[in-house]
Amino acid sequence: MDIEYMIISFSSTHQAMHFEKCLLMHFAIELIPTPRHISASCGLSIKFEVEDHISLIKHLEDEDKMGIKLYHFIIGNSDCKIIPLEWEV
Amino acid sequence: MEVKIDARGLNCPKPVIETKKAIEGIKEGNIITVVDNLVAKENVSRLAKSLKLHFSVTEVDGNYEISIFKGAYAQSAEDMVQKRPDLLNAVVVITRDVLGQGDRALGEVLMKSYFYALSESEPYPKAIVFLNEGVKLTTCNQQVIDHLKKLTEMGTEVHSCGTCLDFYHLKEMLQVGTISNMYAIVELMNDANNTITF
Structure with a gap:
């Protein structure tokens, strides 16, 4: 069975820590080292469940998302699909 | 010597009893018990721990394999690591x-x-x-x-x-x-x- 999750990557460590603070009380998120498949970003990313996608984006509506990227990870048995997503839904 | 016990479907404390019998039955070797639930996994692991034997647990297709080493077979932690x-x-x-x-x-x-x-x-x-x-x-x-x-x-x-x-x-x-x-x-x-x- 495929494993799916969402990843937000950041352009700075301060940004990553700020977003963690914003989200931690409201969503089951994890601050993790940025997956190797994503190169252009700082070393930290936020991982969260696919089902929280819409409400999490809504929660971050007023945040400055300059340099912040959103990805959908689908990990299969032998392959890994990474789909870049827009902040607007 | 290697002994394999299929304890899937067996009710508690059967997996522990079978494993204990197998451990007592050999002087040295590797006893592998396969169980299909977490409680049995914990109980068999606890048995190995209480007997101060090196053991390792692997999950295979929803089952757990508890591999227990007895005697000179695994005197040092090194041996255990080599098996894993x-x-x-x-x-x-x-x-x-x-x-x-x-x-x-x-x-x-x-x-x-x-x-x-x-x-x-x-x-x-x-x-x-x-x-x-x-x-x-x-x-x-x-x-x-x-x-x-x-x-x-x-x-x-x-x-x-x-x-x-x-x-x-x-x-x-x-x-x-x-x-x-x-x-x-x-x-x-x-x-x-x-x-x-x-």
Whole structure:
């Protein structure tokens, strides 16, 4: 069975820590080292469940998302699909 | 000598009794018990622990294989590690609740990040030892505790220093792994090929 999750990557460590603070009380998120498949970003990313996608984006509506990227990870048995997503839904 | 016991579908305490019989039945060798539920896995593991035998647990297709080593077959931890290519004969020693010196918030983030990456990367270390303020991680830091639980499922031992838990009044709050004393910690480090200290 495929494993799916969402990843937000950041352009700075301060940004990553700020977003963690914003989200931690409201969503089951994890601050993790940025997956190797994503190169252009700082070393930290936020991982969260696919089902929280819409409400999490809504929660971050007023945040400055300059340099912040959103990805959908689908990990299969032998392959890994990474789909870049827009902040607007 | 290798003995395999298929204890799937057997009710508690049958898997433990069968495993115990097999252990008593041979002088030295490897006993592999296959069970299909978590409780049986815990009980068989506890049996091996109580008999002070080296063992490892692997999950295969929803079943658990508990491999127990008896006698000269696995005198040293080295042997156990050789039987488990996904375990590295290294001990990680953590002496603080943050990683490195500098900003505390960054140190917390780095520590979480380290344990996430460690739990995602094979081979896993043979053991992780928590000393001094490090024991705050095995008692109070839920995210680190989750990563450590994953590591213990993969066979890594998690040891928290009893003296330190006692000093910080955290003894009752241990969430993962076992309480160890300095002799056990010294033995672990002496047996390891590599000790990584933070």
